[in-house]
Amino acid sequence: MTNAMLAFHPDLTASQALALLTRGELSAVELTQSYLERIAEHDATVGAFLHVAAEAALATAADIDSRRRAGQSVGQLAGLPVAVKDVLCDSRTRTTCASRMLENFQPPYDSTVVAKLRAADAVLIGRTNMDEFAMGGSTENSAFQITRNPWNLQCIPGGSSGGAAACVAAGMAPLSIGTDTGGSIRQPAGLCGVVGLKPTYGRVSRFGLVAFASSLDQVGPLAHNTSDAALLLETIAGHDPQDATSLDTPVPPYTHTIDQPLTGLRLGIVREHFAEGLHPEVEAAVRGALEVYRSLGATIKEISLPHSKYAVATYYVIAPSEASSNLARYDGVHYGHRADESSLLAELATERKQLAAAGDQEGLDNQDTGLVRMYRRSRAEGFGPEVKRRIMLGAYALSAGYYDAYYLKALKVRRLIRQDFDAAFAEVDLIAGPVTAQPAWGLGEMAGDPLSMYLVDLYTVSANLAGIPGLSLPCGFTQDGLPIGLQLQAPALGEETLLRGARMYEQATSS
Amino acid sequence: MAITRADVEKVSLLARLQLTSAELETMTSELGQIVAYVDQLAEVDTTDVEPMAHAVEVSNVFAADQARASLPREQALANAPRHNQRGYLVPPVLGD
Missing domain, CATH: 3.90.1300.10 (Amidase signature (AS) domain)
Structure with a gap:
């Protein structure tokens, strides 16, 4: 190539x-x-x-x-x-x-x-x-x-x-x-x-x-x-x-x-957008575009979106949380990929034998049922690494003990981000x-x-x-x-x- | 809050994902990094701020209370990995 x-x-x-x-x-x-x-x-x-x-x-x-x-x-x-x-x-x-x-x-x-x-x-x-x-x-x-x-x-x-x-x-x-x-x-x-x-x-x-x-x-x-x-x-x-x-x-x-x-x-123009990390050629092109607008009679005013630095963190709590919930529908039952049933049931039987031989009663009690293993295997085979990562991140942010610190907190910061825009557009x-x-x-x-x-x-x-x-x-x-x-x-x-x-x-x- | 491998294992059950030992390892370190980044939200003062679940806060969108045709059974089953023309089939749920 x-x-x-x-x-x-x-x-x-x-x-x-x-x-x-x-x-x-x-x-x-x-x-x-x-x-x-x-x-x-x-x-x-x-x-x-x-x-x-x-x-x-x-x-x-x-x-x-x-x-x-x-x-x-x-x-x-x-x-x-x-x-x-x-x-x-x-x-x-x-x-x-x-x-x-x-x-x-x-x-x-x-x-x-x-x-x-x-x-x-x-x-x-x-x-x-x-x-x-x-x-x-x-x-x-x-x-x-x-x-x-x-x-x-x-x-x-x-x-x-x-x-x-x-x-x-x-x-x-x-x-x-x-x-x-x-x-x-x-x-x-x-x-x-x-x-x-x-x-x-x-x-x-x-x-x-x-x-x-x-x-x-x-x-x-x-x-x-x-x-x-x-x-x-x-x-x-x-x-x-x-x-x-x-x-x-x-x-x-x-x-x-x-x-x-x-x-x-x-x-x-947002002060925070022209901070560290902006590629110099990108900055030059964007500033050039602003000059074009100025030549067309526009006034350019510097504004601040003070919470914009939290936008990525807010987004990567809210979006994965919603994704983990939305993608729960892919269960191998209604539509989409389903793992091979006989092989997963055989896998469970082997695990059961091993746990019994080791006398691991807790392991036996906690073993996946056939249905749960079917869900887990189907999803493991059907989703790629990034989708798995986001489902996991979302499930974590929504799980007991973390909901307030992550999901609810992100929803509050989301409102502050919106209010920044409301103020700017005034x-x-x-x-x-x-x-x-x-x-x-x-x-x-x-x-x-x-x-x-x-x-x-x-x-x-x-x-x-x-x-x-x-x-x-x-x-x-x-x-x-x-x-x-x-x-x-x-x-x-x-x-x-x-x-x-x-x-x-x-x-x-x-x- | 540092994420442990045990946390990741627990979440993988909640999320109905079967992860290999190697995946659990990578996931623990990657989620750890992302969560450490997201932890910066803690520094924002959100006292008396209402959570915002939707960008456009419309509420009480009602539809007329009228019966409508639903998806015919044949079409609802058409994409199912296993079915018997009447319903979806799953692995045995009761007993061994």
């Missing part, structure tokens, strides 16, 4: 392709075919997809073309290929979460996001790779394959939505769907040089999204530019009675307002800063050091804890040619401001 670079910006943005499709100057089949060709040529190297639905995609595209030709009404995305992270249930294809546990899981229903994409006549082109159950920041925790960063094939693409970001960066899909629990859309978008948006908690339905940490998970778009991200967000956002945490608030027409610059924009419209402290790192470089990997989430987890929207957009490159991301954050339900603010920078810097 050479240091070849497969990043590719298609000639057309999704919005431009849609205009051509609408005018009949391009067919959905032609467009889909061109993306499938690029996948066939390069995905063996990049590894962004776990499954490519070539036949189904072409059939959908042909159907849309014929309906369009017949003058029938078509959906908002009619004919545009969309890749979906393999964590959203789709009744027509397996949904694996990149886990052995769900390797053969065929959902009995569609997630609301997938249903909305179908209703919008999107062409579902394939399912993208991710860290197992969305736990990780490099996509190296997938049970099936690694994904490479299209800008440098020796580097990680970020994660957990690594496949979602890499497929867009490599020109293998114009639009893709990711999920973000602690930065899993914004971080890979930043490291792969694409736009990624985590909406306000509750803006997009979580129905049919395989749960990781239910109070933090959100679904959102990844795309080449902000207009395309706005188009995709507009399609998937909205109230869903099937998700009790879904917000019953109208979805603004993001695509209609995105080109309107924000006058008198007040941009906040003074500024958007907060700008880095997405990650450093650009994409080498494959395998952080494996075996879970705590360092967790600390990568420093700038992104606060938005999930506070429930506010955040967006990552490209703002330059390192000397080695790796993309650098700028993060913008807005108050709850401020997606419109967020997109318009991001578009201002994009327009000012596009050649």
Whole structure:
């Protein structure tokens, strides 16, 4: 493997392709075919997809073309290929979460996001790779394959939505769907040089999204530019009675307002974000972006989020606690992997004999029953190391004697983190800063050091804890040619401001 | 609070995970490091702060009290590793 670079910006943005499709100057089949060709040529190297639905995609595209030709009404995305992270249930294809546990899981229903994409006549082109159950920041925790960063094939693409970001960066899909629990859309978008948006908690339905940490998970778009991200967000956002945490608030027409610059924009920069540990090239690129905003008439104000230094600690109590509870459903009974029964019953019989021979009555009394051993073995075989680590951490934080010190304490600090944001947004419209402290790192470089990997989430987890929207957009490159991301954050339900603010920078810097 | 191997063993039963001796070893040291990091939360003054379980604190979301069709049995069993068309099958629970 050479240091070849497969990043590719298609000639057309999704919005431009849609205009051509609408005018009949391009067919959905032609467009889909061109993306499938690029996948066939390069995905063996990049590894962004776990499954490519070539036949189904072409059939959908042909159907849309014929309906369009017949003058029938078509959906908002009619004919545009969309890749979906393999964590959203789709009744027509397996949904694996990149886990052995769900390797053969065929959902009995569609997630609301997938249903909305179908209703919008999107062409579902394939399912993208991710860290197992969305736990990780490099996509190296997938049970099936690694994904490479299209800008440098020796580097990680970020994660957990690594496949979602890499497929867009490599020109293998114009639009893709990711999920973000602690930065899993914004971080890979930043490291792969694409736009990624985590909406306000509750803006997009979580129905049919395989749960990781239910109070933090959100679904959102990844795309080449902000207009395309706005188009995709507009399609998937909205109230869903099937998700009790879904917000019953109208979805603004993001695509209609995105080109309107924000006058008198007040941009906040967080003092704590520019502390020790920030890579000098990342800092320079972010400060350069701030200068662009200043030249566009924005005022830059330094603010403080005093509790932000506790965000990673808070997150790594709350997210694993919720995960340990959510992942209890994988028991080898209802669906998912189950250990071989005869071998585990034989194992128990052997243990019993040994304990009896040793006269170990306590050991005999405490031995797992057949059912408990079946649970434990099935889960041990089905989950990878990071998922096990988080389940253990969560079960520990929730266990008797530690609940108050960890879980309850973290929930209180979470409120303080939110209050910091409330105070900040009284003074500024958007907060700008880095997405990650450093650009994409080498494959395998952080494996075996879970705590360092967790600390990568420093700038992104606060938005999930506070429930506010955040967006990552490209703002330059390192000397080695790796993309650098700028993060913008807005108050709850401020997606419109967020997109318009991001578009201002994009327009000012596009050649 | 330092984590011991016995703690990890106990939690692995609560979490219904079977860990090998080597996994228990690594897990004890890794969880120890993470918990030591998380311990910094103790220094935050949270007197009179209400815990915040959800980012958007909506409450009492009611649905209409109407019967709806549920997942048909055949579909509910379709992904089960072992079933007998009527229910899920598990290893014997009573006796030997």
